[in-house]
Amino acid sequence: MDDWPPPVRETAAQRALRLDEEREAKRVNDEIDLALEAERLERQKRKVDVKILLLGQAESGKSTILRNFQLQFTPQAFRAEAAAWRAVIHLNLVRSVTFILNLLSDAPSSPTTRTRAYAPSRPSHATSLSHSTGHGHPDFPVEINAGDYAHAPAPLVHMTDELRRLCMRLSPLRTVEAGLAQFLSADSESHPRAEPAHRVTERAFEVSVCPGSKWKALFGPAPHPTALADTRTSQRAHPPHYEELEDARRVIEACREDMVALWQDETVQESLKNHSMALEFQSGFFLDEVDRIAVPGYEPSPSDILKARIQTMGVEEHILKMETVADNGQTWGIYDVGGSRGQRAAWIPYFDDLNLLLFLAPMSAFNQVLAEDHSVNRLWDSFYIWNTICSSRLLNNVTFVLLLNKLDLLDAKLKAGIQFRRFVTSYKDKPNETDSVVGYIKSKFSAIYKQHSPPGRLLRVHVTCATDSKATSIVLERSEHCFLLAPH
Incomplete structure (x- = not known):
């Protein structure tokens, strides 16, 4: 827009330069106005009734x-996220298996060596919470033992040749676990930290994701069969990283019977008991449902999604319409x-x-x-x-x-x-x-x-x-x- 009145004795070149500057200033001003309006609309959208x-x-x-x-x-938004939760459930299943493999990795081939692991020691004293403990703790009408966790020798467990062969057949699941964990935490600043294979801890490692739904957005709905039949559209029909997820799924399905055998093995159950570890009491436990989960076409039920475990770092804000x-x-x-x-x-x-x-x-x-x-x-x-x-x-x-x-x-x-x-x-x-x-x-x-x-x-x-x-x-x-x- 021209200034009025225009500058006195303005040359044609000066006028062209002034108009260019005015147009640029207007463009910047319009962008600011658009940004402010977008921010206002976003605030309005995020305004909640409850x-x-x-x-x-x-x-x-x-x-x-x-x-x-x-x-x-x-419920519609909940069902739309099923594909993302399928990968989480598969990871929960696989990490339980690799946890057992790690537990057995140091098992003696002959009854001469002891393994050591974290196990709860019997508390030797009680801390009364009806008195201050010196750390600013308030008064409580309850007394709780101040038990801790310490290294303790676990009883001997002899690993049979058949169990060793079973563990070898399940070893590809370690790669599946690492791949799924890296995929799910791709947008996170802190990546999952798996314990070394030789170290036994009291639970399977956690996978952390950043707040928000970025990790869910990595998944798309399963492609429609008619779309798969058309080679020209099959690439567009697949969600991102579809092949990697399919490879992981196929390995899990191939290991189904061996996973069932591992969980039912008496030596495995004895070893878990000796180390005071109860996987079935932990979040995200699916080893008792392998026959239903590790099959082609598996779709998570609402109950499966509620059981699934993934750790979120920071504050999760969910706006539900x-x-x-x-x-x-x-x-x-x-x-x-x-x-x-x-x-x-x-x-x-x-x-x-x-x-x-x-x-x-x-x-x-x-x-x-x-x-x-x-x-x-x-x-x-x-x-x-x-x-x-x-x-x-x-x-x-x-x-x-x-x-x-x-x-x-x-x-x-x-x-x-x-x-x-x-x-x-x-x-x-x-x-x-x-x-x-x-x-x-x-x-x-x-x-x-x-x-x-x-x-x-x-x-x-x-x-x-x-x-x-x-x-x-x-x-x-x-x-x-x-x-x-x-x-x-």
């Missing part, structure tokens, strides 16, 4: 609850905040404008310690976090929902003979039965809540198994109702 925060220690089940939210309220009739059009923002000690400092900024706080406490972790600190019992850590958030004034007007999670694993551990009172000494001589233990844990969380909460704040307590989609859907419906009844 803000929900998921809190709890690492492996408490937060991500599984989030998937339950997606299954319950955005409600698809159900009752909530159609509403937008929910659900924030899954990392639960490890190093990530808890990031929680406070998410307390602002919060409607509903879901805290997950894994009851089955009573005999486990934090991965980042083997001196801290995980159940005690859940009490500690609960005490902290109940005491926060920033949450005085927020509705609380406490999910006492992993009921199925707690029940399995107690039925396997693991004594709750060995780790929670204040439980004393009460029955080692699920109902009694659940009631005890619930009463302690309730006592902490009553001690540190302002009058009138709402609390709902549910006992859950997050991988049970039907039971959890009822809890989520009640939580939604709880929010609707809460004062705003």
Whole structure:
């Protein structure tokens, strides 16, 4: 646009230069306006009607609850991600196998050598949580053994020639595991760290992905058969890295019978027991379902996706557009905040404008310690976090929902003979039965809540198994109702 009036005695060259500069200035200004408008629209799009925060220690089940939210309220979007979760489930399966291979790799060929591994030592003393431990820990109405994990010799296990041949046939799964792990974490700053083959740890290594859905975007829906028949369109029909994923799938299918044989092998079960390792109690365990998963055309069921395990680093923000009739059009923002000690400092900024706080406490972790600190019992850590958030004034007007999670694993551990009172000494001589233990844990969380909460704040307590989609859907419906009844 020409300036008016134009400069006096402006030459033609000067005028051309001025007009070029004005056009460039207008272009830059228009770009800024477009960027500001795009930012405004993005903010508007991200504005949510309901803000929900998921809190709890690492492996408490937060991500599984989030998937339950997606299954319950955005089922179409949930089903669209099945291809991505198939790769995660295959990785979960393979890493359980390679974990066993690593455990057996140092097994003696003759009964003369001992292997060593991480195994829980019997706690030699109790730490009373009714007194300060010197680290600023609050008062708790519970006493928990301060057991730790130490190197301990495992009893001898003789590895037969047949088992050695079986392990050799399964060795290609190591390459599959490495490839899937690298593929899933391709956008992550921190890549998965596998333990060396000669070192035995208490669990299979974790694969970490960055927050967001980048890793899911690497996968596309399976190509339609008619598209595959047309060689001109087959390349476009395949999702990215389709051939690499197909190669991994074919190896897994070829190893199906050997994986079944490995898990059913008496020597393997004896070795796991001797090392105090129960893979079936860990997240992402699929070794007991190999015949269903390691087959052509396998499509993950909702239950499979809920069971799958992948570690997310940082804060996961999920904006869910409600698809159900009752909530159609509403937008929910659900924030899954990392639960490890190093990530808890990031929680406070998410307390602002919060409607509903879901805290997950894994009851089955009573005999486990934090991965980042083997001196801290995980159940005690859940009490500690609960005490902290109940005491926060920033949450005085927020509705609380406490999910006492992993009921199925707690029940399995107690039925396997693991004594709750060995780790929670204040439980004393009460029955080692699920109902009694659940009631005890619930009463302690309730006592902490009553001690540190302002009058009138709402609390709902549910006992859950997050991988049970039907039971959890009822809890989520009640939580939604709880929010609707809460004062705003």
